[in-house]
């Protein structure tokens with residue numbers, strides 16, 4: 001069990017394409033466990049490997065007690081559209097409305113090394129799309145209009161000073177401070 005530092009906006013690892021996982025190793029399962037610990041410490045519902053400085057194609061999500069470890073997740077079906085206010089553990093305090101597919105089916109390799117499908121709507125669907133974006137170097141702010149993105153970036157200019165070396169170190173205090181308002185992914 002370990003809570004890892006989270007890399008925040010500006011860190012180059014967040015913009016990198018990840019590398020597909022060819023074998024689910026004990027080391028990667030430990031990484032997935034540490035990612036859950038980190039996500040819980042930050043009161044998040046999803047976390048992707050680049051957010052903890054790793055380049056493996058791995059994300060974890062936990063929505064309403066439903067937990068998934070997803071290696072190489074891909075959207076195999078998407079339909080409808082939904083507007084959702086998103087935040088990101090790597091861009092604390094910045095939120096924005098993003099248009100997403102209303103329903104997705106994602107295929108991934110699980111902890112046991114076997115392929116599985118997960119269907120997501122609403123928060124789970126949004127979370128899956130947000131984390132898969134992370135695995136391709138994309139952030140929710142990239143979905144905002146030019147003006148909204150510029151506004152978000154201006155807010156971030158002030159926020160980012162709180163994160164020396166573009167790292168967010170989580171402590172029990174930082175959890176309390178955040179409360180439990182909107183979802184962070």
Ligand code: ZN
Nearest residue numbers: 088089090185
């Ligand atoms: Zn995120």
